[in-house]
Amino acid sequence: TRSTRPQRLLNAVRKHATRGDPQSVISAIDHFCRHSEWAMNIGDEKGSILDSVVSELNPEKVLELGTYCGYSTVRIARLLPPGARLITLEFNADYAAIARQVIAWAGLEDRVQLVEGASEDWIPRMKEHFGIETFDFVFLDHWKDRYLPDTKLMEDCGLLRKGTVLLADNVICPGVPDYLQYVRNSLSYKSCYFKSHLEYTKAEDGLEKSVFLG
Ligand SMILES: Cc1ncccc1-c1cc(O)c2nc[nH]c(=O)c2c1
Numbered sequence: 001t002r003s004t005r006p007q008r009l010l011n012a013v014r015k016h017a018t019r020g021d022p023q024s025v026i027s028a029i030d031h032f033c034r035h036s037e038w039a040m041n042i043g044d045e046k047g048s049i050l051d052s053v054v055s056e057l058n059p060e061k062v063l064e065l066g067t068y069c070g071y072s073t074v075r076i077a078r079l080l081p082p083g084a085r086l087i088t089l090e091f092n093a094d095y096a097a098i099a100r101q102v103i104a105w106a107g108l109e110d111r112v113q114l115v116e117g118a119s120e121d122w123i124p125r126m127k128e129h130f131g132i133e134t135f136d137f138v139f140l141d142h143w144k145d146r147y148l149p150d151t152k153l154m155e156d157c158g159l160l161r162k163g164t165v166l167l168a169d170n171v172i173c174p175g176v177p178d179y180l181q182y183v184r185n186s187l188s189y190k191s192c193y194f195k196s197h198l199e200y201t202k203a204e205d206g207l208e209k210s211v212f213l214g
């Protein structure tokens with residue numbers, strides 16, 4: 001049977017990246033996506049903005065919505081201190097299976113917990129199932145129609161605290177107009193836009209950083 005694009009991406013990681021070296025995993029995926037097959041990883045340009053937000057914040061508790069092949073999971077986890085925890089939710093079981101292997105190849109499985117299932121099912125269970133009080137940082141990169149409802153769900157579940165930072169990918173392409181309108185007009189958020197490009201292309205895209213004010 002034909003291989004899938006995520007499987008071919010994992011093969012490229014195994015072939016070109018060094019086990020236990022997260023930067024080589026990131027470089028191998030970026031090379032594969034630029035020179036072999038485009039894939040919807042955040043990429044190196046927006047990835048550098050993600051790196052700077054994470055490095056400035058030094059979060060202990062991180063939630064990622066949308067794992068895909070684990071590229072941004074590796075980008076974030078490589079910057080976290082060993083005691084920190086990253087929980088990443090992925091709805092698609094095939095993507096999750098590949099992401100587990102990419103995260104393991106990078107040697108970051110000790111600080112990453114990949115959970116398969118729907119964000120709306122797992123967000124209400126974060127406290128009792130993972131012992132999480134509140135998140136310091138949330139990266140939204142799953143499905144554009146879920147950004148706003150999941151943000152409201154995290155608010156309602158008490159998972160956000162004064163200063164929690166939400167960073168959302170693809171706010172221009174594919175675009176999340178309802179989410180942008182909410183975080184830019186709500187008195188509960190201080191929001192700003194980082195203009196960039198859709199991964200591996202010249203099309204405009206960007207990241208929206210929104211600080212929850214409580
Ligand atoms: C797939 C695609 N095609 C054309 C333009 C953009 C995309 C695209 C890019 C992304 O970074 C995505 N991130 C998370 N979830 C997505 O669905 C998604 C889709």
Ligand SMILES: [Mg+2]
Pocket residue numbers: 040041042141169170
């Ligand atoms: Mg994305």
